[in-house]
Amino acid sequence: MTTPATPMDTVTLERRIAARPETVFGLFSDREKWLSWMGADGAFSFEPGGPYRTRLTGESVASGRFVTVDPPERLVFTWDWQEAGTPAAGSTTVDITLEPTTGGTLLHLIHSGLPTAEACEAHAESWQHYVDRLALRAEGTDPGPDPWTHRPPN
Numbered sequence: 103m104t105t106p107a108t109p110m111d112t113v114t115l116e117r118r119i120a121a122r123p124e125t126v127f128g129l130f131s132d133r134e135k136w137l138s139w140m141g142a143d144g145a146f147s148f149e150p151g152g153p154y155r156t157r158l159t160g161e162s163v164a165s166g167r168f169v170t171v172d173p174p175e176r177l178v179f180t181w182d183w184q185e186a187g188t189p190a191a192g193s194t195t196v197d198i199t200l201e202p203t204t205g206g207t208l209l210h211l212i213h214s215g216l217p218t219a220e221a222c223e224a225h226a227e228s229w230q231h232y233v234d235r236l237a238l239r240a241e242g243t244d245p246g247p248d249p250w251t252h253r254p255p256n
Contacts, residue, residue, distance in 0.1 A: 111214060111215055111216045111217070111222065112212060112213065112214040112215075112216065112222070113211075113212070113213040113214075113216065113222050113225045113226045113229060114210075114211065114212050114213075115209075115210075115211040115226070115229050115230065115233060116208060116209065116210055116211075117208075117209045117211075117233050117234075117237060118203065118205075118206060118207070118208055118209075119206050119207045119208075119209055119236070119237045119240050119241065120205055120206040120237075120240075120241045121206050121207060121237075121240035121241050121242075122174075122202070122206065122207065123174040123175065123200040123201070123202050123207045124173070124174040125207075125240050126174070126200050126207045126209060126236070126240045127173050127174035127175075127177070127200055128174075129236055129239055129240055130148075130177050130198065131148045131171065131173065131177070132148070133145070133146050135239070136156075137156075138239055138244075138245075139232065139235040139236045139238070139239045139245055139248075140156075140158070140232045140235065140236070140248070141156040141157060141158050142156075142157045142158070142159075142248075142251045143156070143157050144156030144157060147168070148168060148171055149168060149171055150168055150169065150170060150171055151167060151168065151169075152167065152168045152171075153165065153166070153167050153168075154166060154167070154168065154179065155184075158250070158251075159250045159251060162183065162184075163183070163184040164181055164182065164183055164184070165182055165184055166179050166180035166181050166182050166193065167179065167180050169195070174200055175199060175200055175201075176197075176198065176199050176200070177197075177198045178195065178196065178197045178198070179195070179196050180193045180194065180195055180196075181193065181194045181195065181196050181213065182194070193215070194213060194214060194215035194216055195213070195214050195215055196211065196212070196213045197211070197212045197213075197214070198210065198211050198212075207240075209233065209236075209237075211229060211233065213225055213229060231250060235248065
């Protein structure tokens with residue numbers, strides 16, 4: 103379920119995934135695994151303070167730094183769009199926690215610091231799309247080519 107939360111600069115999402123937290127976390131901490139569910143290409147340094155840069159759709163590029171890398175429980179990273187006029191101009195923060203549950207993992211995602219309600223709506227839609235793909239991958243299914251890879255920028 104995805105809903106913009108209070109305050110209005112935040113998107114929250116929770117998703118049950120039928121895979122262990124270690125499996126889900128692995129999809130956030132390896133370049134090829136990350137790109138199997140989100141992004142067309144990119145470079146990642148999966149350590150606190152490490153940078154990343156990834157092309158998501160069309161020419162839309164996101165970059166930032168990993169703040170917290172605590173396997174298999176938590177990952178925090180900054181998020182910044184590289185082109186002018188995108189909904190999240192300026193650095194925002196994505197905080198992901200993975201909670202073990204019977205039968206898998208409960209993923210909690212909080213994306214905070216978004217500048218407008220429109221940015222919240224756009225990011226809620228995007229995170230739902232990508233977390234759906236993440237869940238498929240974690241559960242052992244190939245989500246296939248991302249239909250958003252060739253979309254024009256927001």
